[in-house]
Amino acid sequence: MDSAALWQRYQDWLYYHEGLDFYLDVSRMGFDDAFVEAMGPKFDKAFQDMDALEGGAIANPDENRMVGHYWLRDPNLAPTPELRQDIIDTLAQIETFTAQVHSGEVHPPASAKFTDVLSIGIGGSALGPQFVKEAISPIFPPLAIHFIDNTDPTGIDNILAKLKDRLSSTLVLVISKSGGTPETRNGMIEVQKAYEAENLDFAPHFVAITGQDSNLDLRAKAEGWLASFPMYDWVGGRTSELSAVGLLPAALQGIDIRQMLAGAKEMDGATRTPEIKKNPAALLCLSWYFACKGKAEKDMVILPYKDSLLLFSRYLQQLVMESIGKEKDLDGNTVYQGIAVYGNKGSTDQHAYVQQLREGVPNFFATFIEVLEDREGISPEVEAGVTSGDYLSGLLQGTREALYENNRDSITVTIRQVNPYTVGALIALYERAVGFYASLVNINAYHQPGVEAGKKAAAAILDLQTRSLLVLREAGKPLSVSELAEKVGASEQVEAIYKIMRHLQVNQRGVILEGNLGQPSSLMVSVTGDGQGA
Numbered sequence: 001m002d003s004a005a006l007w008q009r010y011q012d013w014l015y016y017h018e019g020l021d022f023y024l025d026v027s028r029m030g031f032d033d034a035f036v037e038a039m040g041p042k043f044d045k046a047f048q049d050m051d052a053l054e055g056g057a058i059a060n061p062d063e064n065r066m067v068g069h070y071w072l073r074d075p076n077l078a079p080t081p082e083l084r085q086d087i088i089d090t091l092a093q094i095e096t097f098t099a100q101v102h103s104g105e106v107h108p109p110a111s112a113k114f115t116d117v118l119s120i121g122i123g124g125s126a127l128g129p130q131f132v133k134e135a136i137s138p139i140f141p142p143l144a145i146h147f148i149d150n151t152d153p154t155g156i157d158n159i160l161a162k163l164k165d166r167l168s169s170t171l172v173l174v175i176s177k178s179g180g181t182p183e184t185r186n187g188m189i190e191v192q193k194a195y196e197a198e199n200l201d202f203a204p205h206f207v208a209i210t211g212q213d214s215n216l217d218l219r220a221k222a223e224g225w226l227a228s229f230p231m232y233d234w235v236g237g238r239t240s241e242l243s244a245v246g247l248l249p250a251a252l253q254g255i256d257i258r259q260m261l262a263g264a265k266e267m268d269g270a271t272r273t274p275e276i277k278k279n280p281a282a283l284l285c286l287s288w289y290f291a292c293k294g295k296a297e298k299d300m301v302i303l304p305y306k307d308s309l310l311l312f313s314r315y316l317q318q319l320v321m322e323s324i325g326k327e328k329d330l331d332g333n334t335v336y337q338g339i340a341v342y343g344n345k346g347s348t349d350q351h352a353y354v355q356q357l358r359e360g361v362p363n364f365f366a367t368f369i370e371v372l373e374d375r376e377g378i379s380p381e382v383e384a385g386v387t388s389g390d391y392l393s394g395l396l397q398g399t400r401e402a403l404y405e406n407n408r409d410s411i412t413v414t415i416r417q418v419n420p421y422t423v424g425a426l427i428a429l430y431e432r433a434v435g436f437y438a439s440l441v442n443i444n445a446y447h448q449p450g451v452e453a454g455k456k457a458a459a460a461i462l463d464l465q466t467r468s469l470l471v472l473r474e475a476g477k478p479l480s481v482s483e484l485a486e487k488v489g490a491s492e493q494v495e496a497i498y499k500i501m502r503h504l505q506v507n508q509r510g511v512i513l514e515g516n517l518g519q520p521s522s523l524m525v526s527v528t529g530d531g532q533g534a
């Protein structure tokens with residue numbers, strides 16, 4: 001296409017929303033009018049599905065749940081007065097609690113004010129709060145936030161070492177919708193132990209955000225924690241940033257959560273329009289469908305040219321991949337759907353993997369996120385008439401052009417500024433696009449059956465560990481790994497048992513491995529003393 005035709009295509013397809021000061025450019029996606037026309041009926045159905053979902057239909061049939069994240073920013077849309085009131089009350093509870101914490105009215109026993117927040121959670125109970133912190137937390141927030149989002153002992157140690165002198169003024173949020181996620185539980189227990197080691201009563205520091213009557217909820221009540229906030233069963237983990245899960249950590253950092261909700265609400269309004277060209281989420285989704293051919297044919301590379309949006313791709317990775325990555329469609333057909341998402345930020349990534357994007361395997365489409373405002377105030381010049389921001393902007397345009405020249409498609413999302421309003425809008429945009437995409441490819445976007453397999457397998461490994469240590473103690477003499485597996489009654493699990501023993505030995509858990517470490521079958525395993533791991 002020559003430059004005049006491209007300029008025309010750019011204008012024909014440009015979406016602009018005045019209230020949001022938001023642009024979406026899909027002109028560098030190679031679809032034609034015939035494709036758009038052919039997609040019409042599929043989109044009509046997607047719009048209808050979305051209407052039903054917002055009206056309170058059971059949009060997550062496997063889990064027999066409604067899907068109501070859109071109601072969080074417009075409680076009037078909630079299908080019952082009770083749900084509406086719950087949303088309003090929770091928001092009020094978040095704001096009241098935050099004001100009390102900021103003023104010192106709610107304070108820890110040994111300190112006049114809380115100074116830090118430690119958020120313990122994983123997946124949807126961490127990624128949104130982490131993204132928002134990175135994007136819009138003030139440089140000097142009233143409370144500095146830290147995260148434990150894994151069961152990695154070194155990761156936990158690092159955070160606790162950082163907070164050691166301030167545990168007495170740290171507010172600990174334990175966030176888990178199910179209230180039973182092991183990584184989160186482990187973090188919670190280790191942090192409680194850290195409080196006990198400092199002779200501090202942990203309960204007046206701990207706050208739960210969880211589903212009603214979950215294990216976490218019951219524990220928080222039994223131990224008399226400082227506060228609890230609800231997580232509703234009709235909000236999925238990956239769409240929970242605008243529930244208490246994301247709003248409480250954000251508010252505690254001094255972020256304007258009403259603005260986040262307002263931005264999301266405005267975007268929700270824009271993405272309700274049942275016309276592809278006038279609906280930015282539909283345009284995004286049309287582009288994804290075109291690139292992927294409705295199958296998992298391409299990856300989505302997210303390239304925000306703004307440091308503060310670094311974690312957006314990580315946040316979207318869960319939102320898109322946990323929603324779209326499904327083996328079966330709604331009719332039970334095997335479809336292996338998915339869109340792999342990755343990316344960090346431009347122009348930094350230009351000095352890493354953009355080489356492959358430009359010249360290597362064309363298995364992706366890019367999404368540039370452009371922020372018009374370089375910084376607050378006037379920029380110094382780095383050379384005559386040119387600022388650092390001019391470079392950033394030029395590098396974005398240049399990369400987009402270089403990709404296009406080599407037949408690599410791209411989308412460009414443009415906002416004026418990264419602020420609570422636009423961050424809320426971006427979250428809402430992608431939530432809606434994922435919902436539409438699921439309709440187009442006929443899958444349930446709101447369950448995650450695949451995650452359960454890994455969780456069950458991990459539980460089975462821990463069970464094998466307990467049984468193996470028991471056998472070793474009873475044997476009272478060294479056993480080869482295969483003898484051990486046989487005595488445990490799990491010969492087919494010999495490799496897993498070998499790995500368990502190797503891990504216990506390295507961590508001084510009372511296991512001795514003798515023999516050639518490079519030849520696992522030569523190893524003899526025994527336990528010392530009472531075998532601490534048993």
Ligand SMILES: O=P(O)(O)OC[C@H]1O[C@](O)(CO)[C@@H](O)[C@@H]1O
Nearest residue numbers: 123124125176177178181237451
């Ligand atoms: O909030 P929870 O229940 O601890 O779950 C954390 C994450 O685990 C998952 O259920 C899957 O591993 C995610 O969907 C969820 O965001």
